[in-house]
Amino acid sequence: MGRSPCCEKAHTNKGAWTKEEDQRLINYIRVHGEGCWRSLPKAAGLLRCGKSCRLRWINYLRPDLKRGNFTEEEDELIIKLHSLLGNKWSLIAGRLPGRTDNEIKNYWNTHIKRKLISRGIDPQTHRPLNQTANTNTVTAPTELDFRNTPTSVSKSSSIKNPSLDFSYNEFQFKSNTDSLEEPNCTTSSGMTTDEEQQEQLHKQQQYDPSNGQDLNLELSIGIVSADSSRVSSANSAESKPKVDNNNFQFLEQAMVAKAVCLCWQLGFGTSEICRNCQNSNSNGFYSYCRPLDS
DNA sequence: AACTCTCTCAACCGCAAATAT
DNA sequence: AATATTTGCGGTTGAGAGAGT
Known part of the structure; x- marks a missing residue:
């Protein structure tokens, strides 16, 4: 049996949203919040399907x-993150x-790909174009x-290797429950x-995968155990810490659970996670660090 | 001015994961 | 545990805008 459609297609509008529809959606979410x-x-x-409403809100109406x-900084960050994560746009x-x-996906496809090609870099592999044949x-x-x-592949391929390095990141994970240990625990x-x-x-x-460029991603990820309330309820990482070796989200969970703010690691500012990192987003990850005075 | 081509990006679609029953 | 439902993601499409002829 196939999936039932997400909505009654015969009675839903499609295509561009009108101002009135936008206003209805905004008003509703203001009162009732996101979700459902x-x-x-x-x-x-x-007269829209739920998916369409969600997309409209997330991509266009969110305040x-x-x-x-x-910006140029955003360009470079996207390139670095793409070299690390691939097409994981979210x-x-x-x-x-x-x-x-x-937005990032569109921008990548329309601008950054070209930009990289003009630099002689393969946008898929992030290696020099003349080397991509030997990747x-x-x-x-x-x-x-x-x-x-x-x-x-990434979702279904097994993470069976018992010693799992999360490439290019400053954090190393083990694909067992030890990976969710508290900081300072001795690992395998x-x-x-x-x-x-x-x-x-x-x-x-x-190691520099992007051809000699600095790969300090300036990533920062909060310690979830320190204050799990910071992590969005939309993310199941904290509510269901089950370990699924076949699931990419395991890595996200591990990242959230184990990683710490890089600013903090490097001794910027105080002994606490920098305030940029404290602004968790809907993915449950913290924002990348900008300089503290920016 | 009219037409064609190219580019951009909002929106759709199908799928899989997560969650509920 | 099995099944149904909902949510979220990534790939793709197509309407509209702008540039070129």
């Missing part, structure tokens, strides 16, 4: 959206406050590389997590 997208259209008096062109968007996955040679010091992995490698992070940082500095 399935029932929202009827409740809000909209915290940043409008306008991408994860990339999680690092760019006010930007949506759809079977794995040069990264990693056992799992998510870059350019089709969704179906015999080092404390702090030591591992130091070493991973060192590795990161040594």
Whole structure:
């Protein structure tokens, strides 16, 4: 038996949204909040399917959206994140406050791809174009590389290697429940997590997948155990900490659980997570760090 | 002015994961 | 545990705008 349609297509509008529809949606969400997208259209008096409402809100109507062109800094960050994560647009968007996955995806396809090609870099592999024919040679010091992995593969491919490096990140994960231990616990490698992070940082500095460019991603991810309320309820990471080795989200959970603010690691500011990192977004990740005085 | 081509981006679609029953 | 339902994601499409002829 196939899936039932998400809505009664015969009685729903499609295509561009009118101002009146936008206003109805905004008004409804102002009063009732986000969520329950399935029932929202009827409740809000909209002849749209729930998915359409959700998309319209997330990509266009949300008040915290940043409008306008991408900055050079955002360009570079997207490139770096794409080299790390591949086409994980929602994860990339999680690092760019006010930007949506759809927006970044479009921007990537229309601008950044071309930009990289003009630099002589293959936008899929992030390697020089004349080397992409030989990309079977794995040069990264990693056992799992998510870059350019089709969704179906990354979601279904087994993370069976017991010693899992999350490539290019300063954090190393093990694909067992130890990965969710508290900081300072000794891991299977015999080092404390702090030591591992130091070493991973060192590795990161040594290895550069983007052709000699600095790959300090300036990523920062909050310690979920310190205050799990910071993590959005939309993210099931904290509410269902089950470990699914076949699921990419396991890595997200592990990242959230184990990683710490890089600013903090590097000794910027105080002994606490910087305030940029405290602004968790809907993915449950914290914003990437900007300089504290920006 | 009229037509064609190219580009952009909002929106749709199908699928899979997550959640509910 | 099995099935149904909802949500979220990534790929793709197509309408509209702008540029070129």
